[in-house]
Amino acid sequence: MKKSITRTCIVAISALAVFSCQPGKTKQLQLKGKIPGIDKGVFFIGPVSKMDPDYKGADTIRLKNGTFTYSCKIDSPQVYMITGNMATGEPGLLFWAENADVNMKVSSPQLKDAVFTGTLNQQDFTDYIKLQNQLSDQQAAIFKEAESLSEQDTVKRELLRKKYEDFEKGQRNGLGDFVHQHPATVISILALNDLFHQPSVDIKELEAAYNGLTKEVKAMPEARQFGHDLKQTIALQIGKTAPDFSLPDTSGKMVKLSSFRGRYVLLDFWASWCGPCRQENPEVRKAYQQFRDKNFTVLGVSLDDKKDKWTAAIAKDQLTWTHVSDLKGWNGDVQKRLYLISGIPANFLIDPSGVIVARDLRGAELAARLGKLLKL
Known part of the structure; x- marks a missing residue:
């Protein structure tokens, strides 16, 4: 699902977003650019965390004889x-904004050809965006292939699942390598946050990448926040007690995770709009049907924000176990703060005493792990 990488990138970027554009005597961002083939025009500019189709958080750039200067x-x-027009889907250009001189060079009227120069941080950010684009293209190709498969294409689906797992491993390695290669730049905090939100990331990978930063970078507020989040992540590792919570089911009745004590339970985070989640549902259903009479169940937690789509997906995919949701999308306390969910599908296998024994089981892995745990 292309949204997953895009969203992860924006989550990481938004973590650094505190902004103010106002007149002042101190040095400012001075952005200069020239767009050949366009004499006049209006473009919008602002912090990526504040941009929306209505441009409420944006300033304007006005071209005069194909050139512009922007100060902030x-x-x-x-x-x-x-960006030119978010409402029509015109892609936006990302650049690193700080109080320095930055130049935007464009070789054609197409904004996608723009190159930003001027600071070392900008060069590091350019490298980071190149990595993100490469990963996004790889992910999109896999999802396109997945869309052509039916539920009956079990062999091809399993091969594609393994292909996606290889992609996720390469993604983690790529982000970790970026941090190790850029230990003295604030841009590595973006990459660290991105790595932090990857499915199945190894805590040791995160610690190694974080510990490789220079003292100056670690002293930044964003790096200190990351260190705090890293400690929270440790609380969700295998061998730790799963944090308890209560959420309403489809009828509005509150359901508590701890009420499942005494059974193995798969805590499954998903959503009706999530293609990979829907692709995984047949495997979860198969495991549920095989082990539901052997001390196992599933508790589905949806990141939907519309009840009708949530319940329709449950019915269509024949998911007959308990489902809960606060219908707050990504922003509910359980998914955002308690379990730090930033990519789905994601799951936690919890034993009868409430301890996490496995995470992010995909495909046949769930049934295989249950078979060993239940000694069947």
């Missing part, structure tokens, strides 16, 4: 976006 005081260095 940046209170905290962060990612900015320049």
Whole structure:
């Protein structure tokens, strides 16, 4: 699902987003650019975390004879976006905004050809965006292939699942390598946050990448926040007690995770709009049918925000176990703060005493692990 990488990138970027554009005597961001083939026009610019189709958080750039100059005081260095028209889907340009001179060079009227130069951080950010684009293209190709498969194409689906697992491993390695290669730049905090949100990331990978940062970078507020989140992540590792919570089911009745004590339970985070989740549902259903009479069940937690789509997906995919949701999408306390969910599908296999014994089981892995645990 292409949204997953895009969203992860924006989550990481938004973590650095504190902004203010106002007149001042101190040095400002000075962005200069020239767009050949366009004499006049209006573009929008602003912090990526504040951009929306209505441009409520954006400033404007007006071209005169194909050139422009934009000044803004940046209170905290962060990612900015320049875009022509978000409503029509025109892709935005991301660049690193700080109080320095930055140049935008475009070789054609197509904004996608723009190159930003001027600071070392901008060069590091350019490298980071190149990595993100490469990963996004690889992921999109896999999802396109998945769309052509039916539920009956079990062999091809299993091969594609393994292909996606290899992609996820390469993605983690790529992000980790970026941090190790850029230990003295704030851009590595973006990459660390991105790595932090990858499915099945090894805590040791995160610690190694974080510990490789320079003291100066670690002293930044964003790095300190990451260190705090890293400690929270440790609380969700295998061998730790799963944090308890209560959420309403499809009828509005509150369901508590601890009420499943005494059974193995798969805590499954998913959503009706999530293609990979829907692709995984037949495997979860198969495991549920095989082990439901052997002290196992599933508790589905949806990241939907519309009840009708949530319940329709449950019925269509024949998911007959308990389902709960606060219908707050990504922003519910359970998914966002308690379990730090930033990519789905995601799951936790919890034993009868409430301890996490496995995470992010995919495909036949769930049934295989249950078979060993239940000694069947």
